[in-house]
Amino acid sequence: MRDAFFDALVELAEHDDRVHLVVGDLGFGVTKTFAQRFPRRFLNAGVAEQNMTGVAAGLALSGKTVFTYSIANFPVLRCFEQIRNDVCYHGANVKVVAVGGGFAYGSLGASHHATEDLALMRTLPGMTVVAPGDPAEAQGATRAMAAHQGPCYLRLGRAGEPKVHSQPIQFQLGKAILARMGNDLTLISTGGLLETAVQASDRLSSKGIRCRVLSMHTLKPLDEEAIRAAARETGAVFTLEEHSVIGGLGSAVAEVLAESLEKPPLFRRMGLPSSFSCKVGTQEYLRAQHGLSVEAVVETIGAALDPNRAYPVGVESNLSI
Amino acid sequence: MTAEALEDLRILAHRIRVRTLGMIYRAKSSHLGSAFSMAELLAVLYTSILRVDPDHPDWPERDRFILSKGHACAALYVVLAERGFFPREWLDEFYQDGGRLAGHATHTGVPGVEFSTGSLGHGLPVSCGMALAAKQDGNSYRVFTLLSDGECDEGSNWEAVLFAPHHKLDNLTVIIDYNKIQSLGTVKEVLDLEPFAEKWRAFGWSVSEIDGHNLEEIRKALTDLPKKPGKPTCVIAHTVKGKGVSFMEEKLLWHYRCPNREEMVDALMELGVGE
Numbered sequence: 001m002r003d004a005f006f007d008a009l010v011e012l013a014e015h016d017d018r019v020h021l022v023v024g025d026l027g028f029g030v031t032k033t034f035a036q037r038f039p040r041r042f043l044n045a046g047v048a049e050q051n052m053t054g055v056a057a058g059l060a061l062s063g064k065t066v067f068t069y070s071i072a073n074f075p076v077l078r079c080f081e082q083i084r085n086d087v088c089y090h091g092a093n094v095k096v097v098a099v100g101g102g103f104a105y106g107s108l109g110a111s112h113h114a115t116e117d118l119a120l121m122r123t124l125p126g127m128t129v130v131a132p133g134d135p136a137e138a139q140g141a142t143r144a145m146a147a148h149q150g151p152c153y154l155r156l157g158r159a160g161e162p163k164v165h166s167q168p169i170q171f172q173l174g175k176a177i178l179a180r181m182g183n184d185l186t187l188i189s190t191g192g193l194l195e196t197a198v199q200a201s202d203r204l205s206s207k208g209i210r211c212r213v214l215s216m217h218t219l220k221p222l223d224e225e226a227i228r229a230a231a232r233e234t235g236a237v238f239t240l241e242e243h244s245v246i247g248g249l250g251s252a253v254a255e256v257l258a259e260s261l262e263k264p265p266l267f268r269r270m271g272l273p274s275s276f277s278c279k280v281g282t283q284e285y286l287r288a289q290h291g292l293s294v295e296a297v298v299e300t301i302g303a304a305l306d307p308n309r310a311y312p313v314g315v316e317s318n319l320s321i
Numbered sequence: 322m323t324a325e326a327l328e329d330l331r332i333l334a335h336r337i338r339v340r341t342l343g344m345i346y347r348a349k350s351s352h353l354g355s356a357f358s359m360a361e362l363l364a365v366l367y368t369s370i371l372r373v374d375p376d377h378p379d380w381p382e383r384d385r386f387i388l389s390k391g392h393a394c395a396a397l398y399v400v401l402a403e404r405g406f407f408p409r410e411w412l413d414e415f416y417q418d419g420g421r422l423a424g425h426a427t428h429t430g431v432p433g434v435e436f437s438t439g440s441l442g443h444g445l446p447v448s449c450g451m452a453l454a455a456k457q458d459g460n461s462y463r464v465f466t467l468l469s470d471g472e473c474d475e476g477s478n479w480e481a482v483l484f485a486p487h488h489k490l491d492n493l494t495v496i497i498d499y500n501k502i503q504s505l506g507t508v509k510e511v512l513d514l515e516p517f518a519e520k521w522r523a524f525g526w527s528v529s530e531i532d533g534h535n536l537e538e539i540r541k542a543l544t545d546l547p548k549k550p551g552k553p554t555c556v557i558a559h560t561v562k563g564k565g566v567s568f569m570e571e572k573l574l575w576h577y578r579c580p581n582r583e584e585m586v587d588a589l590m591e592l593g594v595g596e
Contacts, residue, residue: 040457051446051480058450061436062458082477085440086447090428 002099002159004135006030008142013038022056024049024070049074053082060092065146072100072114087151088124095145095152101131101191102242103286104158110276119247121153122220128173129220131155133194134164137217140171148173157192164194174221182210186230189240190216190249197240200297219252227256236266238301245271268304270297322540330536334364338565339592340399340412346585348416350424354563354575356396358500362558363400365539375405378432384462385451387436389444390469391426398422406433442475449481452493467496471503474512486525491547494554500562502573518557526555533558566591
């Protein structure tokens with residue numbers, strides 16, 4: 001996803017000299033192409049994210065399209081008030097980009113686990129919030145954000161995620177992408193767990209359960225119609241996110257369903273509890289530890305669909321702290 | 322400066338105090354001391370320094386002015402009204418239900434307010450971005466930011482203090498209203514800034530120290546900028562909190578206190594305005 005973002009950004013900058021990249025002294029290697037080709041539009045603001053974001057707002061209010069970039073929580077939580085007041089309140093055309101969503105930097109410890117970012121960004125007035133599910137979505141998201149006038153947040157995974165969509169996609173902000181068809185239940189995922197969602201759907205399919213998968217790459221504005229249609233047509237809605245279950249995709253979908261006038265579907269959130277993971281390990285390991293592996297997702301769905309089986313499954317018991 | 326121009330500035334600074342007093346009294350709000358300490362700074366900026374056009378507040382070539390100490394915005398609103406950015410009657414709406422003017426500098430619907438502030442430590446980083454954009458685009462506009470002294474506790478400011486000289490933003494000028502009193506005590510007691518000028522110099526700024534109530538000194542410090550090409554400018558204006566009303570001067574209380582009717586009348590008398 002990271003490389004797809006940078007490729008798209010370089011391509012955009014070729015055609016639009018307003019496009020700027022401002023980094024917080026991170027991005028070794030990956031910012032090189034942009035910096036070399038557009039030295040006047042590349043800025044390393046140093047290890048100073050509050051100033052980085054304020055400077056980005058100042059540049060944007062002077063007519064630039066500014067992407068700020070750093071890893072995990074640094075461009076988001078560290079400078080949250082700058083994003084709120086300087087960027088969102090002024091409608092500044094700043095795109096905050098964080099690489100390392102969820103447990104992408106799993107082994108680096110809880111400081112580097114970006115697990116509350118979506119909730120925070122979603123609360124900000126005027127903010128568009130995007131967490132693409134694969135490199136193709138990341139590329140589409142980067143282009144769409146540049147074309148959109150106003151504040152955006154882009155949560156990237158890491159480098160090297162596989163392509164999930166086998167067909168070319170039409171990426172549109174606020175419009176979920178149908179990754180698997182199915183009418184028995186719907187699994188809605190956001191961010192890099194799309195691959196897990198699709199694999200879980202394929203496994204369910206082999207058991208005769210047809211699981212619709214929606215890639216909800218844009219959390220705000222949310223594709224409410226796709227959610228309501230999923231509830232109406234499949235009767236069971238599950239959400240999947242590498243993020244706290246508080247305030248992210250699960251909460252957003254729950255809000256839509258709770259206010260819907262239609263019959264409520266079976267609904268379950270899969271995500272992270274509101275706790276710090278004290279376990280050490282890779283993204284894959286930590287996902288599995290938190291019930292976000294393909295096996296665990298299939299198990300959770302199976303248990304929820306079958307009233308004779310115990311619920312909840314395993315998720316809570318695997319938690320730390 | 323001619324005697325006549327000097328007198329005009331004096332009248333404007335006086336008007337800033339009188340009107341601000343009325344606004345804050347009516348609003349039952351606070352920050353009189355913070356507004357009074359910068360009355361002369363605003364008067365000189367909006368009369369002799371800033372290239373702005375009240376008829377075209379969004380003129381692209383305008384100088385940018387950010388009041389980073391947004392809590393003292395009543396004085397900014399007065400000077401903007403005096404310069405004709407909006408009708409003077411709007412000042413009566415300060416703090417009022419449904420009014421246009423909020424208790425911290427607010428840009429929405431208020432011509433002439435470049436940037437909304439209120440949370441401290443935001444104005445300077447944004448100013449750096451604006452100054453950088455001007456450099457990149459070859460624009461001649463300049464960026465001025467007025468900080469409070471207490472605000473210099475904020476780490477975000479020091480990130481920007483590092484940034485501006487590194488990028489040779491000599492189109493950027495910081496003015497510090499150094500009235501020596503912050504929210505819960507004197508600056509010296511709370512978090513001492515001294516040696517203040519030396520800090521800014523050490524970070525690579527061109528620094529001058531002036532009497533922030535001396536109109537001539539202010540004008541000189543802000544004219545023919547940058548004083549040192551390649552360096553951003555920092556003007557440390559030594560001021561008196563609550564300047565102009567003896568019982569408010571150098572008193573922490575008047576960071577917060579809203580005058581009662583008696584104090585209001587006394588203050589107006591001191592400012593030479595009858596009841």
